[in-house]
Amino acid sequence: MGGQDGRTALVTGASRGIGRAVAERLAADGAEVAVHYxxxxxxxxxxxxxxxxxxGRAFAVGAELGTDGDIDALFTGLERGLAGRPxxxxVNNAAAAPGGPIETDTPERFDRLFAVNVRAPYFIVxxxxxxxxxxxxxxxxxxxxTRMANPGQTSFAMGKGALETMTMTLASALGARGITVNAVAPGATRTExxxxxFEAPGLVEFITGGTALARLGxxxxIADAVAFLASDDGRWITGQVLDASGGVHLGLRG
Incomplete structure (x- = not known):
């Protein structure tokens, strides 16, 4: 795809894992990337x-999301790195660890989860x-x-569901500017x-046994899916949630 020469990108939570892979992929396509941590x-x-x-080209931007002044700190660093460019x-990638189940969740953990996973992306936009x-x-x-019942991730899934609603409504609101707004929904994804x-006995076998493509992500x-939506090839797609799970829980494999 490529085609990002001369463009700029902000990837939150890009110091490791999926965020790092997304930052590296967008940079490989030609974008200069603000690597948030x-x-x-x-x-x-x-x-x-x-x-x-x-x-490629990149610069680091630090801001602890979910805390007072987080958005100001993030955009102070971002605007310094952009130096007047648009x-x-x-890419809203940063997230706090899963929350739940309801029996053991606490108001403090719930509030922290939503501060990082919901409030921060909304006000970053x-x-x-x-x-x-x-x-x-x-x-x-x-x-x-967001599309299956996992009692161990109740509050985490609630937050991700809020982001999917945000995606749909912002796509409608920003369409007049030609801005596309989409979400990518990973399944079980192994990172460094x-x-x-995934070392828990039998876990990998359980997950891959219920995944159409029969492996972990x-x-x-995930980075390739993001790169597609960020590219000119994704110009006619907006308000969508792209499932990037390899077909988890589609049913019994043939």
Whole structure:
């Protein structure tokens, strides 16, 4: 696809995992990427270094989402790096760890989850709108957890569901500017930072047994989906949730 030469992108939570893969893919397509991090400055600078070693352009921006002043801190760094240029692509990827089940959730954990996973993306979009060029892209990471019952992730899925509603309504609101607004919903995705999760006996077999493509996802799988929506090839798609799960829970495989 490519075609991002001369464009700029902000990827939140890009110091590791899926966010890092998205930042690297957009940079490989030609965009200059603002690599946001919360507390992992060293990891974010490694993402920048990896992009630069591959011939791309990037800069790091630090802001702890879910705290007072988070949006101001993020956009102070972003605008410094953009140096007067517009923003072309916004990827809301940063998220707090899953919450639930209801029996053990706490108001404090719930509030933290929604502050990072719902409030921050919403107000990042609000603050980005004056910077975002007409014809730009907004892509938000949600989850297949919104389309299945998993009591262990109740509050997490609630937050991701809110983002999917946000995606649909903002697509309608921003269509007049030619801005597309979409979401990508990963399934079980193995990255360099969550490998231990999949070491539980039988877990990988259980997940892949219910996945049409019979494997776990990779960060690159998700990054490629984001890159498509961010590209000119995705220009006629808006208000959609793109399932990037390999076909989890479609039913029995033939």
């Amino acid at each position: 919360g507390s992992g400055e060293a990891a974010a600078r490694e993402t920048v270094a990896r992009i630069e070693r591959a011939g 923003l072309d692509i916004l 609000q603050r980005a709108l004056p910077l975002l060029r007409d014809g730009g892209r907004i892509i938000t990471m949600t989850s297949v957890a 930072t969550n490998g231990a999760v 990779s960060a690159a799988d």
